[in-house]
Amino acid sequence: MNELVGNHRDLPDWLPEGASRYLAHTEAGQSIRNLARLAGVHASTVLRQVRRMETRRDDPLVDGALNALAETLQNATPTRRAGDNKKDPDHMTQHPDNQSETLPDTATLTREACRVLPRLCETGAVLAVAEQMEKAVVVRDTGVGGAGARTAVVDRAIARAMALQDWISCAEPGRISRYRITAAGRGALAQMLAQGENRARDQQDNGFAEAQAGFSGAPVGDTANGTPSRPRRTRYNAAESPLSALARRKDRDGQPFLDAELVQAGERLREDFELSQMGPRVAQNWDNFLTSGTGGSHGAGGLDGSSLARDRMVRALGDLGQGLGDVALRCCCYLEGLEVAEKRLGWSARSGKIVLRIALQRLRQHYEGLSGPDRMIG
Numbered sequence: 001m002n003e004l005v006g007n008h009r010d011l012p013d014w015l016p017e018g019a020s021r022y023l024a025h026t027e028a029g030q031s032i033r034n035l036a037r038l039a040g041v042h043a044s045t046v047l048r049q050v051r052r053m054e055t056r057r058d059d060p061l062v063d064g065a066l067n068a069l070a071e072t073l074q075n076a077t078p079t080r081r082a083g084d085n086k087k088d089p090d091h092m093t094q095h096p097d098n099q100s101e102t103l104p105d106t107a108t109l110t111r112e113a114c115r116v117l118p119r120l121c122e123t124g125a126v127l128a129v130a131e132q133m134e135k136a137v138v139v140r141d142t143g144v145g146g147a148g149a150r151t152a153v154v155d156r157a158i159a160r161a162m163a164l165q166d167w168i169s170c171a172e173p174g175r176i177s178r179y180r181i182t183a184a185g186r187g188a189l190a191q192m193l194a195q196g197e198n199r200a201r202d203q204q205d206n207g208f209a210e211a212q213a214g215f216s217g218a219p220v221g222d223t224a225n226g227t228p229s230r231p232r233r234t235r236y237n238a239a240e241s242p243l244s245a246l247a248r249r250k251d252r253d254g255q256p257f258l259d260a261e262l263v264q265a266g267e268r269l270r271e272d273f274e275l276s277q278m279g280p281r282v283a284q285n286w287d288n289f290l291t292s293g294t295g296g297s298h299g300a301g302g303l304d305g306s307s308l309a310r311d312r313m314v315r316a317l318g319d320l321g322q323g324l325g326d327v328a329l330r331c332c333c334y335l336e337g338l339e340v341a342e343k344r345l346g347w348s349a350r351s352g353k354i355v356l357r358i359a360l361q362r363l364r365q366h367y368e369g370l371s372g373p374d375r376m377i378g
Helices: 017-026 032-039 043-058 060-076 106-120 156-164 183-206 242-247 260-276 286-292 305-320 324-333 338-345 352-368
Strands: 125-130 135-141 148-155 168-170 176-181
Touching (some): 017 060, 043 060, 060 168, 106 125, 106 148, 106 156, 106 176, 106 183, 125 156, 135 156, 148 156, 148 260, 176 183, 242 260, 242 324, 260 305, 260 352, 305 324, 305 352, 324 338, 324 352, 338 352
Antiparallel strands (some): 125 176, 168 176
16 A cells, blocks of 8 residues: 555555555645545545544554654655645644654564564453653553563564554553553454464475474474474464463462462563564574573673573573473473473473472572662563
8 A cells, every 4th residue: 555655665564554545645645536546445435544543643652653654754755845735744743752763564563463462362461551661561460469460572663563553452541551452453463373374384394494483483493302303383372371371270278379479480581581582683592502501602792672681581591400491491481381391391291380380489589589780671
């Protein structure tokens, strides 16, 4: 649909039809009738799309996304003549914060959506977006004393794109806006996961050994015994993490098998894992780090958020050591179920949950022993 706004290459390919026509009308100055003629639809259809998009500007993420797109068009368009048919630029709501932030391309949006949307599928999960903050966070209600567990960190540009795609919505925007996944978001997630599975299956069937990258970003070779195995695809319930399911189980005394503090420790490791993937791509293999018994190269670069997160991951996994670190990495970060983790590690059935609880207890002690900036996330 980008041809409606002048075929600008800087505009993302995933731009929804309604947003494209809205920008063509408000920024490129094209009339409703002309847009309808180009699209082969009735003028009332385009008018409804434009009005709906204008109404959606009450959403701060949608408004920010449209501002970023409008600025992209303005920067790519020569100086306008005084008689150009275009609405007053004051018509566009202005936000000084992150106004020039560009929206992601299709590949980046797909990758981040497959990371974030499953977290929003969890019971009680919301995406919290605060004013003047560069990052948004996914927070899940643990149901224990009103405490919430932070399960993911999201770039504002990604959050804006997901809101513009109508994958997330906010009922009551405010200083801290809380977004929940929509039916359209669940459908888009299912489609993206299915496409990823099909690509992985095609690569496996065609013997593309050099392209054995898991769709979720986890390593695909099992190096627990020092030798790579056949490519694998991490499978898990997109509605929740393995820790959430295990926390609902009861021990012999009727108490939760994993208490809230242990779940939070696992989520803390998961958050550092996801933050470490947000920076420039590095040759990081956490499996090799664990099974080789050495720290290896963990892509230390500048002191940005992803480098600091990798350093925290190295210290945490090094404190856990082999065995405990393996099960924590697989269940907390790769989101593998206990049965899958037991099989890959060569453990007996039903032994994984005991080792995982010991690993989480050790992990909680590790985080409690940190001080100063090391206690911070992000």
